[in-house]
Amino acid sequence: EAQVTQNPRYLITVTGKKLTVTCSQNMNHEYMSWYRQDPGLGLRQIYYSMNVEVTDKGDVPEGYKVSRKEKRNFPLILESPSPNQTSLYFCASSLSKAVTLWGQGVDTGELFFGEGSRLTVL
């Protein structure tokens, strides 16, 4: 079954304790991305990766790190979590960026999302 898997789904931690949220996809997608979702603010992009060893900042990268050592995995790292990072996090993947797909005549730039990881930082 094609899917994006995130772990953990729920986590309560304390300020300053490093944590990693893992993300894995089994669709051989090149593009992967992390979003955070907060009430009233919608989905905001944290980091994205176009391919292995290629990562770029999104709209809200401060306080986060990512790595892309393998095509299927894209972990999100919080080196020193703070309470303002309490949020619902989503990992997503697609064949490529939406507009790149469009330019190549592919019909969809669909992003496949994981089920989400709810993080609380006390």
Add this chain to the structure above:
Amino acid sequence: GESVGLHLPTLSVQEGDNSIINCAYSNSASDYFIWYKQESGKGPQFIIDIRSNMDKRQGQRVTVLLNKTVKHLSLQIAATQPGDSAVYFCAEAAYGGSQGNLIFGKGTKLSVKP
């Protein structure tokens, strides 16, 4: 999960009626638009997309309309069902834009009354 729906515009419709969810996008250079559906406790799911060279596209029970003149996108759901209750997001992307990535709207909560 549940907190996603807080502070959002809400559309309440009767089961069987048609629903129209609206979205105003911000970038006149956006070329590509997608609608996503997010059910409580789940990640967003793709519904339908449309390119800027089209003004209408139809799927199964859904239609997306694009008005580039006023930068407006709408999602029409025919014969709305209880399973359609969710938060709906529009997203836009611009070829050659800041990153070419999807920019999501804040969402609209659809509530279907049986």
